[in-house]
Amino acid sequence: MSLLHPADLEPASVATGVYASRRRYARVDAAVLLGLMLCLLMLIPAKLIVPNMTDLGRPALIIAVLMSAWWVLVRCNPRLSMVGPQPIRWVVLLYLLWAILSYAVGFLRGLTTMEANSADRAMLYVAAFAGVLLVVADGLPNWDRLRLVFRVFVWCAGFMALVGLLQFVFWTDVTVYLMVPGLEPKGFVPGFEVRGAGVRVASTTLHYIEFSAVMAMALPFAIHFARFAPERKSRQRFVILALVIAAAIPTTVSRTGFLAAGLMLLVMVPVWDGRMRYNMAVTAAGLLAALMFLKPGLINTVVGLFTGASEDPSVTSRTERYDMVQSYFVQRPWLGRGIGTWVSPQYQYLDNQWFAQALTGGLVGVAVLVALHLVSIALAVIALRRASRPEDRHFCAALISTQIIAIAVGFTFDSLSFTTFATLLPFMMGATGAVWRFTHPRRAVRTSTARWYAA
Numbered sequence: 001m002s003l004l005h006p007a008d009l010e011p012a013s014v015a016t017g018v019y020a021s022r023r024r025y026a027r028v029d030a031a032v033l034l035g036l037m038l039c040l041l042m043l044i045p046a047k048l049i050v051p052n053m054t055d056l057g058r059p060a061l062i063i064a065v066l067m068s069a070w071w072v073l074v075r076c077n078p079r080l081s082m083v084g085p086q087p088i089r090w091v092v093l094l095y096l097l098w099a100i101l102s103y104a105v106g107f108l109r110g111l112t113t114m115e116a117n118s119a120d121r122a123m124l125y126v127a128a129f130a131g132v133l134l135v136v137a138d139g140l141p142n143w144d145r146l147r148l149v150f151r152v153f154v155w156c157a158g159f160m161a162l163v164g165l166l167q168f169v170f171w172t173d174v175t176v177y178l179m180v181p182g183l184e185p186k187g188f189v190p191g192f193e194v195r196g197a198g199v200r201v202a203s204t205t206l207h208y209i210e211f212s213a214v215m216a217m218a219l220p221f222a223i224h225f226a227r228f229a230p231e232r233k234s235r236q237r238f239v240i241l242a243l244v245i246a247a248a249i250p251t252t253v254s255r256t257g258f259l260a261a262g263l264m265l266l267v268m269v270p271v272w273d274g275r276m277r278y279n280m281a282v283t284a285a286g287l288l289a290a291l292m293f294l295k296p297g298l299i300n301t302v303v304g305l306f307t308g309a310s311e312d313p314s315v316t317s318r319t320e321r322y323d324m325v326q327s328y329f330v331q332r333p334w335l336g337r338g339i340g341t342w343v344s345p346q347y348q349y350l351d352n353q354w355f356a357q358a359l360t361g362g363l364v365g366v367a368v369l370v371a372l373h374l375v376s377i378a379l380a381v382i383a384l385r386r387a388s389r390p391e392d393r394h395f396c397a398a399l400i401s402t403q404i405i406a407i408a409v410g411f412t413f414d415s416l417s418f419t420t421f422a423t424l425l426p427f428m429m430g431a432t433g434a435v436w437r438f439t440h441p442r443r444a445v446r447t448s449t450a451r452w453y454a455a
Helices: 030-043 059-075 087-109 113-139 143-170 174-178 208-228 232-251 255-271 274-294 296-307 313-319 322-329 353-386 390-409 419-438
Strands: 193-195 198-200
Touching: 030 059, 030 113, 030 143, 030 419, 059 113, 059 419, 087 113, 087 353, 087 419, 113 419, 143 174, 143 198, 143 208, 143 232, 143 390, 143 419, 198 232, 198 296, 208 232, 208 255, 208 390, 208 419, 232 255, 232 274, 255 296, 255 390, 274 296, 322 353, 353 390, 353 419, 390 419
Parallel strands: none
Antiparallel strands: 193 198
16 A cells, blocks of 8 residues: 555656656746846836846846756756647747847848847847746646646736825836846936826836836736635735735826737726626726825826827827838838847837837748747637636636737837836746746646545
8 A cells, every 4th residue: 555646646657648747846937036026126126227237237137148048958858857748948949049040130131230239139139038937838747736836927917006196196216226236227217207297207118108107017917816815814815915916007007008008907897797897897887986086187197198199299290200211211121220220319210019019020020020929829728728727717818918018018119128028028038928828738737736536
């Protein structure tokens, strides 16, 4: 007679191609490293970097670059790597091949010193992007570890939202109290910008629009844990976090934030039952009433952002660049001018990630970025259809909403030029690969519940 734990069974020994995910007790695994990266990324102001480094010298980005090396080393050891198909790996491979080709095309064209330095930084970011995406997709062993990482993400987003609310209410840069010894500020430091009856705040990010987009991406997961956390007290805490995150979106006084929140609701409402929709409607009405009471003129300002968009300089300046973008694009339509080479002040700001992708990577670069988004959406949709538990289905829908948001906000600002958003994007993409793997019909599902059997 012997005692066996069902999680000690090696699925690969059952049949060829079955997923292998050994149950190991490790002090530091992918979930711990990803949680650390999220804390460094979201809690420390984006302006702080390691001394004598570029804007990619943020501690979180250094960890992200190291993740790419970690993933490669793990793949070299068959006893450590996660076997079984993973579609998102192939899209990442296309992304890496395009980046290398685009880098070469840029230098063949001939680059200025500013363009060359920017291209080098872009390639380092490619390593960070791929590292985060692949570690999330392949490194997390089960639903419990995935949810742990996303709980860390929501708590960090709640902290960012609180900092933004304090900035908005007191007109004080709270981030000056978040200085970390050993780091130094570098580059653009976001201040306060008055727009109508409100002041725009950026919290720990580098821009108001980036802050609004990050809050919109975090909101569906805060709602998820407020609904599905196992304990009542935990659910109550996530309800508060969801309210704080939702309240932070208007503080940016940004069309992008409201557009992103609307797209999130468009995706999430179909998976909510009638009671959940009613609760969300009541909560939204309460937040709107509180906002009208605290900042009566802010509602008119927000409405004016959309009704007066055709006369808004921030909109007209974007449309006036269309002819310039077209003139550069037709010169190199297929492979572009080279990754990372559209750099200010040598060139104008575009405030449009899709235009920047077209100019630097050509149609091929745009197609690769579209493929990353569409494959991520497809994997999350497949996982949603496979999932049998409402909790898992809701989580998959939240992941779908993040990709829709990312596609949309790419038209409103240079999303991949802002490192907080640009690091969270592969994090979300990798999570779609993870849920696809967790719901795969040939995967032996593992639980954390210890049930012992006599054999």
